[in-house]
Amino acid sequence: MTAKARPGKTTADEDGASRRDFLILATGAVGGAGAVLSVWPFIHSMNPSADVLALSSTELDISPIEEGQAITIQWRGKPVFVRHRTAAEITAAQDVDVADLRDPESDQKRAEKPEWLILVGVCTHLGCIPLGQKQGDPRGDWNGWFCPCHGSHYDSSGRIRKGPAPKNLEVPPYVFIDDTTVRIG
Amino acid sequence: MISPDKGIGKWIEDRLPIFEFAKHSLVDYPTPRNLNYWWNFGSLAGITLVIMIVTGIVLAMQYTPHVDYAFDSVERVMRDVNYGWLLRYLHMNGATMFFIVVYIHIFRGLYYGSYKSPRELLWWLGVVILLLMMATAFMGYVLPWGQMSFWATTVITNLFSAVPLVGESIVTWLWGGFAVGNPTLNRFYALHYLLPFVIVGVVILHIWALHTVKSNNPLGIDMKGPQDSIPFHPYYTAKDYFGLGVFLIAYMAIVFFAPNFFGEPDNYIPANPMATPPHIVPEWYFLPYYAILRAIPDKLGGVIAMFGSLLILFVLPWLDRSKVRSARFRPIYKQFFWLFLVDCIVLGWVGANPPEGKFVLIGQVATAYYFSHFLIILPLLGLVEKTKPLPESIAAAVTTTGPPKD
Numbered sequence: 001m002t003a004k005a006r007p008g009k010t011t012a013d014e015d016g017a018s019r020r021d022f023l024i025l026a027t028g029a030v031g032g033a034g035a036v037l038s039v040w041p042f043i044h045s046m047n048p049s050a051d052v053l054a055l056s057s058t059e060l061d062i063s064p065i066e067e068g069q070a071i072t073i074q075w076r077g078k079p080v081f082v083r084h085r086t087a088a089e090i091t092a093a094q095d096v097d098v099a100d101l102r103d104p105e106s107d108q109k110r111a112e113k114p115e116w117l118i119l120v121g122v123c124t125h126l127g128c129i130p131l132g133q134k135q136g137d138p139r140g141d142w143n144g145w146f147c148p149c150h151g152s153h154y155d156s157s158g159r160i161r162k163g164p165a166p167k168n169l170e171v172p173p174y175v176f177i178d179d180t181t182v183r184i185g
Numbered sequence: 186m187i188s189p190d191k192g193i194g195k196w197i198e199d200r201l202p203i204f205e206f207a208k209h210s211l212v213d214y215p216t217p218r219n220l221n222y223w224w225n226f227g228s229l230a231g232i233t234l235v236i237m238i239v240t241g242i243v244l245a246m247q248y249t250p251h252v253d254y255a256f257d258s259v260e261r262v263m264r265d266v267n268y269g270w271l272l273r274y275l276h277m278n279g280a281t282m283f284f285i286v287v288y289i290h291i292f293r294g295l296y297y298g299s300y301k302s303p304r305e306l307l308w309w310l311g312v313v314i315l316l317l318m319m320a321t322a323f324m325g326y327v328l329p330w331g332q333m334s335f336w337a338t339t340v341i342t343n344l345f346s347a348v349p350l351v352g353e354s355i356v357t358w359l360w361g362g363f364a365v366g367n368p369t370l371n372r373f374y375a376l377h378y379l380l381p382f383v384i385v386g387v388v389i390l391h392i393w394a395l396h397t398v399k400s401n402n403p404l405g406i407d408m409k410g411p412q413d414s415i416p417f418h419p420y421y422t423a424k425d426y427f428g429l430g431v432f433l434i435a436y437m438a439i440v441f442f443a444p445n446f447f448g449e450p451d452n453y454i455p456a457n458p459m460a461t462p463p464h465i466v467p468e469w470y471f472l473p474y475y476a477i478l479r480a481i482p483d484k485l486g487g488v489i490a491m492f493g494s495l496l497i498l499f500v501l502p503w504l505d506r507s508k509v510r511s512a513r514f515r516p517i518y519k520q521f522f523w524l525f526l527v528d529c530i531v532l533g534w535v536g537a538n539p540p541e542g543k544f545v546l547i548g549q550v551a552t553a554y555y556f557s558h559f560l561i562i563l564p565l566l567g568l569v570e571k572t573k574p575l576p577e578s579i580a581a582a583v584t585t586t587g588p589p590k591d
Binding site: 125 | 359459460484487
């Protein structure tokens with residue numbers, strides 16, 4: 001570019017000032033983006049590793065569980081509740097106006113077979129294990145589970161009815177392999 | 186004695202003026218002549234930090250950060266390691282003493298208006314230190330891997346699941362798995378070792394800011410000349426040493442005669458991911474925040490209120506509109522200060538009890554009052570309170586009329 005063509009810019013161009021500005025901006029942008037992106041491996045290294053992600057599935061023989069009984073098994077480091085519900089519990093769980101619930105979900109959607117309710121036994125508030133699995137445990141105002149940490153009540157379908165928890169107890173993925181065996185995960 | 190004027194001392198001083206620096210900030214530092222014993226707690230906090238780091242480093246040499254060995258390695262420290270019981274009890278109760286000292290330090294600042302201009306940044310750095318202390322104490326509590334360690338971690342890390350959309354991903358990232366487990370214990374150990382040194386860094390900034398704006402004092406008025414100040418050494422070094430002696434008597438009394446007084450018996454049960462203890466409580470220094478968390482019957486709301494109760498301290502210098510710093514000259518604020526202190530103690534008491542019956546209501550009222558103190562009472566007082574006349578100067582107040590009565 002000649003001095004005559006852009007008289008106003010002559011001095012700056014001859015000094016290379018605008019070229020320097022451009023180079024500083026360009027290298028700054030590339031370097032900055034690179035620095036930000038290089039943070040990712042450090043952050044992602046803290047996410048679950050491959051060995052943790054290699055999910056296990058758990059098979060369970062449900063034939064010894066009597067009606068009204070519940071057992072707790074471990075799946076992915078978390079407790080899973082398996083409850084053989086009584087007819088009264090099933091009726092109570094189904095006779096609920098779903099629209100009134102905090103986390104609306106029908107019992108039919110939560111239990112593939114109405115007599116078998118399978119739940120991740122982790123309170124959706126802050127992760128405690130609700131009581132109600134053992135004989136004599138408090139089962140809350142809706143005859144399901146009661147979380148002792150912060151007072152959440154779950155009904156006989158594991159749905160949140162009272163207390164600080166925002167969601168129903170999670171239903172894990174499961175399939176009935178045959179009449180007496182269920183695979184969780 | 187090495188002198189900066191000759192020989193090796195001069196050789197060093199010419200290259201790095203460290204003697205001049207030490208003399209300037211530890212000896213000559215002009216300090217208000219009227220500081221009372223409430224001003225001892227800053228240096229006590231610094232000393233406690235050093236005790237925590239020293240005991241922590243030797244404990245780290247004996248500790249195994251693995252879910253299968255952590256609990257046993259701590260019991261080994263207690264039984265087999267020479268003086269291991271002493272080091273662990275010093276460290277464990279050191280955390281308690283650290284929080285007692287720092288809470289007194291904070292309430293002293295609240296009473297005498299130490300957060301007001303020009304000390305806003307000094308106050309901010311203090312709040313940052315408090316937050317770092319809390320993170321460090323929480324992660325340290327996890328390391329023995331008892332029942333309370335495990336379930337406190339579960340509950341506190343689950344707080345982040347309240348974040349909309351990405352909450353679950355954040356919690357999984359914090360855990361390094363689908364539940365609290367070995368990756369969690371390892372990273373908490375790494376951070377528990379790191380953060381105290383970060384605290385040391387912020388403490389240095391805190392002291393730097395202090396030495397720039399100078400100490401506040403019980404009258405809350407500025408030093409106007411040499412007649413208002415005395416050199417830090419020997420006057421306040423002597424006073425701090427005396428306070429340290431009293432502090433160490435109390436600290437050692439706990440270490441030797443009631444080392445588990447502040448602890449939870451449940452933490453001597455090894456962690457069991459399949460059974461939550463019936464009554465989870467955090468360490469005593471977290472109880473007020475825990476009460477605030479539980480007071481709000483909504484997960485996200487509770488979490489916001491809990492963090493808000495701490496973060497509100499950052500805006501305190503602008504919420505308090507009164508130009509007068511010290512509560513001595515603020516008759517109405519003085520009463521609200523004590524009410525606020527009582528409110529914090531009530532919150533702590535509620536936090537220690539199960540969330541049932543009367544505790545729910547008391548917790549909610551106390552939480553509402555906590556926030557009203559900052560958001561309603563303080564801004565209003567700045568407008569309506571009639572303050573008492575301030576003394577002309579520190580020297581005038583403490584030499585002609587005798588010490589103020591309160």
